[in-house]
């Protein structure tokens with residue numbers, strides 16, 4: 001409950017909302033679906049700005065990628081044909097898993113999920129991490145900008161000490177949103193670059209029951225071309241845990257041949273017996289063991305750090321394996337009729 005709420009604003013234009021959010025005398029926050037905000041015990045919030053009439057509920061595509069407006073509900077993301085076919089439906093499936101209650105998904109929005117961050121417990125955050133999504137932020141505050149070096153459009157135009165007033169828009173990688181976003185900035189949309197059609201993706205989760213929040217979740221996006229790992233993205237997340245990209249694992253695999261034998265086979269049972277490439281299993285195990293040596297997930301009452309470390313390695317293995325197989329299968333299908341098959 002927001003016990004000290006004094007003002008409710010139903011904004012009709014983004015500029016009005018930005019003006020209200022930039023006030024320093026009244027603590028004002030955006031209100032999206034309200035499923036998280038209205039349950040908060042925050043006595044400092046004095047005003048909310050309802051965003052529902054700002055035209056921010058859309059999913060579209062242009063040359064930059066897929067644009068998903070901040071007020072798009074999780075259910076619209078589940079249902080959108082564009083997201084169902086993007087990266088084997090990774091975002092659509094993760095939006096569905098984020099809340100198994102349709103009632104919540106009909107209200108909860110993408111912007112609200114990002115605004116809440118880790119406390120939203122949303123599986124979507126891990127999927128956005130591997131998709132390398134960017135978030136468009138806008139603020140209306142008066143900002144001091146040093147234009148001594150000119151602007152991006154006019155590099156030669158030196159305007160030292162000029163005070164820039166008016167709205168500002170910038171794009172930040174989703175992975176740094178938590179540290180980059182300023183309090184008065186409004187999330188406008190998320191831009192997801194369209195991955196190559198040859199990419200395979202996978203999303204998996206572990207929960208106490210199939211509909212419970214995920215103790216651990218994993219997402220992978222892999223492109224295999226001419227038998228080489230062109231692009232590997234893998235991330236782990238879960239309850240009360242910031243999604244973590246396993247960049248050391250990605251680096252170990254990128255540029256390597258699928259199933260390259262020079263990586264020492266791991267000791268685990270099952271390694272080296274993958275039916276497509278005899279050494280792919282061993283290669284993945286080896287990359288994960290080396291690349292996840294520094295993986296230190298947090299503990300909480302639901303899942304200890306040790307549990308997450310062990311399960312995380314297995315889950316990462318499984319999403320990578322599935323994403324690799326999908327990518328190789330896609331390569332095989334697209335090369336039918338004269339090209340060379342991947343498998």
Ligand SMILES: Cc1cc2nc3c(=O)[nH]c(=O)nc-3n(C[C@H](O)[C@H](O)[C@H](O)COP(=O)(O)OP(=O)(O)OC[C@H]3O[C@@H](n4cnc5c(N)ncnc54)[C@H](O)[C@@H]3O)c2cc1C
Nearest residue numbers: 032033034035036037108109111112113115116120122187
């Ligand atoms: C009964 C119940 C069960 C829930 N179960 C789950 C669950 O299983 N999984 C899950 O992921 N979540 C769950 N939630 C939490 C909630 O549904 C999510 O966090 C949700 O995604 C929040 O979205 P919203 O649109 O309702 O955001 P709101 O509650 O309106 O806002 C959330 C936060 O984001 C800020 N915000 C909203 N929009 C913007 C914007 N455009 N720019 C900047 N800041 C913004 C708000 O100021 C607020 O701080 C549950 C909530 C309830 C009430």
